[in-house]
Amino acid sequence: MTQSSVDEMSIVDVPRRVGGRTLDDVLAVVGALLGSLALVWTAYQNLLPTSGLLGFLCCWYAVFLLMYAGVTALRHPRTVVADRVAAAVVHALAGLVGVALLLVIGYTFWRGSDALGHGNFFVSDLSGAGPLDPLNKGGVLHAVVGTLVEMAMAVAITLPLGVACAVFLNEVRGPLTRPVRTVVEAMTALPSIVAGLFIYVTVLVFAGFERSGLAASLAVGVMMLPIIARASEVVLRVVPGGLREASLALGASQWQTVWRVVLPTARPSLATALILGVARGVGETSPVLLTAGYTTYLNADPTHGPMASLPLVTFNLAKSSEAVDQSRAFGAASVLLALVLALFVIARVVAARSGNSKGGRS
């Protein structure tokens, strides 16, 4: 932003870059890296009775930090040494987290590729395939259908209710605003397993309904409702008050203001918040575990009979000791992960579009 304003005014006075690295800094890092590698390789691999990749990397990093601090201390005061060491630690730990995330996603898809390679994995259910059948029999179609049906119902319940609740908290207000907000915030702390247990006890045990997709979507809905209500409220809160006042001043009614001004202004970020809430609900296993019932048959009717979903199938197959079932579990997990990634990319695209349009307007 400062760059563009400088260009516009065509001032010759270009700000000096203060964050740049000198050759000295680069050499200190590279030298410490190589020196510590050589030292640790000699000591750890060849002199001491130690072995193992993990230990090697840890020792290498520890020796690197010491060497880097030492090399920097030759030419710089203590504050600079602390700066360099802190930067090295922050970079290393952040990199470690990135590697861990890559490992989680990569390992799931890698193990899942066995099952995903067979076309039947996507078009048949598991009813005819036992744990000893090869991977070219059976698939997770029933789980995909179950997930889509359950999520559609959960979204149909929670979305209007959650957004209306957010509108109530932020636009209409009333004596109940404070208790509703407190309770909604409190319920975001509800562990998903307790949400599942609640629906299990009320709907299945007391009311006597059978395990079904409907019960599962109720459980997921109970878990998602406070998340969506809260996220939407946060989004509505940042809609500029001036827009509301302008609309009201032009004679619009409150309903028109909310419907034509507030919600459209918040639409992109609202969509992002909702999609992320849905992504959270799709992957949640524990409420489904208690309420949906596990089945290997394709069942598209949410009101009758057990209905499997992707997390539930993954969980059930993962407990098996048969390698084929484990492959299927990773296959189902890959499909689930791909679904979440897709939702996530959609959310990002929506958010990016909102960022652009906002930039254009201002």
Place this chain on the structure above:
Amino acid sequence: MSPGTETIADPVADPVVEHVDEDRPRTVASAAPAADRVFRAVVRASGLLVLLVMGGIGAFLAYQAIPTLRVLGWSFFTEVQWRPEGGRLGIASVGLGTIQVAVVAILIAVPLALSVALYISEYAPRRLRRTLIALLDLMAAVPSVVYGLWGFYFLQPQIIYLARWLSTYLGFLPFFHVDTDVHAATWEQSKYTSSVFICGVVVAMMVLPIVGSVMREVFSHAPQGEREAALALGSTRWGMVRSVVLPFGRGGIIGGTMLGLGRALGETIAVVLIISPAFDLKFRVLERGGNTISELIALRFGESSPFQLSALLAAGLVLFLFTLVINMLAAVVVARSRSGAATEI
């Protein structure tokens, strides 16, 4: 905000004002149109419905837990075993296990989350920042069953070596002790699997993005002027972080940590997949076996008599109260650390 409360000065009437004693605002309040009344009624009703549903869950849990607590009394909190057939039900061991998993997870997640937050807000190149934030959000969106699978099939075979190393060299600390001969020629791998420690590491992966994004959010609000002042006074980047960003973000660090703790306490599926259930009071996190409240619910809900179901609901209530108190405290701490004012134009 509503039009009725605004004072409206009529510009046309201005010259007249001088002859009148007092400038009285015209009352502009009028009955809301029918559409508005319907709209408000619907919105209020949905707010009320959410209140009833959500409050109903809490009330229902509490109501259902009463018979258990009446029958068992305090022994519900001190009994170690969960044997419904013998009438001995208690959450001492599962409660302790829940706290152990959560504490291990937080101890691992917080330093990593702090580094990630600092890296994104202070060290990363500006053009990478959006991508990194998206990656952090993505990490939070990865389903817990995927983390569980990864922890069981990928992490566990690797991390038992770290567990053995810890117990061999730091075994004199009671919580790192493992009840096996660490110097045996062939070590018992199964002693180190399915432990609280491995669960904690996997749960740490799940809470890390939550903790990290709260911290990053607060760090990014650190006042730019103070940052520049620190740099202009000649401090290094780390000096600036230490004297401006970290003190400013202290509320976010504490609040984010507690938010993560709340999530870690309720985590179910990864724990069910990894840990091998055992009911005993022990503090040896590296050793096989352990239990948490959520795992207890997931394993026992199916075989339940009404009495055991009520006991499970009571355990669920205890878990919920844990997370509730922690989340409330976290919300207070985070809210105090940043200005929550609405943006105005």
